[in-house]
Amino acid sequence: MQNDIRNRLNNYYRQMNIYPDAFQCPHKCFCNQFANQEMTEAKMSMVGSLYGKKYPRITVVSLDPPKGRDGAFKSPATRKTEFVSEFHESEDFLFSPPNIHWAMTQIIVKDILIFWGYPVNSHSAVVDQSYSGRIIENVSAYFSHVNVAKCSMNKNDKGQANFQVHKKCGYSFLLKELEILMPQIIVSQGKNANKIMSNLLRMPGIEDSLPAAKIVHIGKSKTLWLPMDHPSHHTGEIRLRWLFYIDAIKKWIIENSADSINTLSDEFTLTDQPGSEQQFFPPEISNESITQVIEAEPDLGQPGFSDFGLYKCLACGKMVMGFEKKNHEREIHGGKGIEWKKVR
Numbered sequence: 001m002q003n004d005i006r007n008r009l010n011n012y013y014r015q016m017n018i019y020p021d022a023f024q025c026p027h028k029c030f031c032n033q034f035a036n037q038e039m040t041e042a043k044m045s046m047v048g049s050l051y052g053k054k055y056p057r058i059t060v061v062s063l064d065p066p067k068g069r070d071g072a073f074k075s076p077a078t079r080k081t082e083f084v085s086e087f088h089e090s091e092d093f094l095f096s097p098p099n100i101h102w103a104m105t106q107i108i109v110k111d112i113l114i115f116w117g118y119p120v121n122s123h124s125a126v127v128d129q130s131y132s133g134r135i136i137e138n139v140s141a142y143f144s145h146v147n148v149a150k151c152s153m154n155k156n157d158k159g160q161a162n163f164q165v166h167k168k169c170g171y172s173f174l175l176k177e178l179e180i181l182m183p184q185i186i187v188s189q190g191k192n193a194n195k196i197m198s199n200l201l202r203m204p205g206i207e208d209s210l211p212a213a214k215i216v217h218i219g220k221s222k223t224l225w226l227p228m229d230h231p232s233h234h235t236g237e238i239r240l241r242w243l244f245y246i247d248a249i250k251k252w253i254i255e256n257s258a259d260s261i262n263t264l265s266d267e268f269t270l271t272d273q274p275g276s277e278q279q280f281f282p283p284e285i286s287n288e289s290i291t292q293v294i295e296a297e298p299d300l301g302q303p304g305f306s307d308f309g310l311y312k313c314l315a316c317g318k319m320v321m322g323f324e325k326k327n328h329e330r331e332i333h334g335g336k337g338i339e340w341k342k343v344r
Contacts, residue, residue: 002051005144006081008180009045016173018042018150020076025150027168034162035153040067042150043079045177046088048141052182055116057221058143059183060105061174063193064161065147067154088140101189103136104231104238108187110139111242115249118142122327128242129320144181148174148196163192170196179219185249186216186223190230197227211241213248224252314339 013019017026023041025031032039043065051057066073072087073079091098098106107125114120118139125131148170153161174196178186188197194207201216206227214225226245229237312319313328315338320328329338 002047002049002053005051005180005182006047006085009047009081009177012176012180013042013044018173020044020079023076027172030168031149031151031153031161031165034165035151036155038154040065040074040152040154041076041079043073043147043152044081044084044150045147045181046085046140046145047081047181048085048139048143049089050141051144055113055118055142056184057182058109058112058185058187059178059181060109060143060145061178061186061188061193061197062101062105062145062147063166063190064149065152067152085140088145089138091138091140093136093138098136099232100235101230101232103131104235105145105189106136106139107131108228108231108238109143110137112185112187112249113139113142115253122331128239144183146174146177146181148193160192166192166196170200175200175218179221182221183218183223184221185252186218186225188225188227190228190233194227197225201225210237211244213245213252215252222256224248311340311342314341 010019014022017024018041020042025042028041073084077083078087093103093106097103103125104127107127110118110124111127121135121137123135125134125136148166149161150169150173151165153165155161186197188194191207194210198204198206201214203214203216206212206214210227210229212227214227216223216225226248228245229235229241231238311322311325313332315333318328318332325338325340329335
């Protein structure tokens with residue numbers, strides 16, 4: 001499926017004259033006036049090699065691409081979806097730790113994937129705790145990442161582009177690109193990204209009403225939209241609000257088990273009719289069976305993901321999620337039973 005989506009993206013970028021090899025965007029002069037010296041032309045979206053294959057289609061929407069004059073995306077060839085996707089999938093976070101934004105993006109996506117059976121690793125970073133000293137897993141293969149602004153304004157100190165650039169680019173290209181990606185879950189990052197999304201989806205003001213979760217329609221896809229704070233500047237807010245998003249995802253799974261979330265089983269059917277939209281069709285799964293999937297303890301010797309309450313350890317004062325209590329007792333207190341106080 002990801003190959004089909006990549007092909008559609010390539011065709012769309014060519015059609016809109018923003019393909020890296022043949023960039024003739026009609027807004028080039030407008031945007032370039034806001035650039036530091038000269039902007040770097042369009043960088044395409046990342047589409048993971050396993051996007052939509054085993055887990056739901058998750059799309060992350062951020063504002064700006066990285067500076068084009070530095071790093072891995074200097075030439076047109078390195079700004080195409082195929083290269084961008086392969087580059088991010090090959091990143092070794094143990095050897096080269098990601099910046100805060102990309103680290104939190106990976107952690108957020110990984111913690112969402114867990115709802116559909118992504119293996120739990122008790123040593124991996126999780127959203128609601130500091131990731132210092134913990135493993136950041138590279139899950140780039142399983143999601144897509146879209147920048148509102150296609151071109152880099154090359155701002156100093158990784159500064160954001162002018163909001164006029166975001167509006168021009170976002171309103172010109174973003175919604176159609178999301179239709180091609182057919183996301184089942186969208187995570188938008190930061191106030192201005194949320195504002196662009198809220199205006200495109202005719203839900204103005206969401207950016208000032210976090211936390212929020214909305215059911216929206218992107219083309220033919222029924223989508224759970226999770227607007228979040230910016231992961232670089234508001235990590236603490238994301239952690240404090242994570243339980244809200246957990247509840248929204250659980251509700252989404254239960255309410256859409258038979259017709260929208262399609263990856264609780266490996267048995268898919270993919271239509272491939274000329275001229276038709278390709279979609280996954282899941283086996284019929286009752287709400288009761290979905291609840292059992294969520295609440296059941298995994299038979300892997302791993303902590304269960306059934307208790308999403310927040311608890312305070314009365315021995316050391318650390319706050320952990322309910323499903324992490326046993327790990328905490330084992331790793332911090334040598335397996336000794338500890339008294340807990342439920343906070344929420």
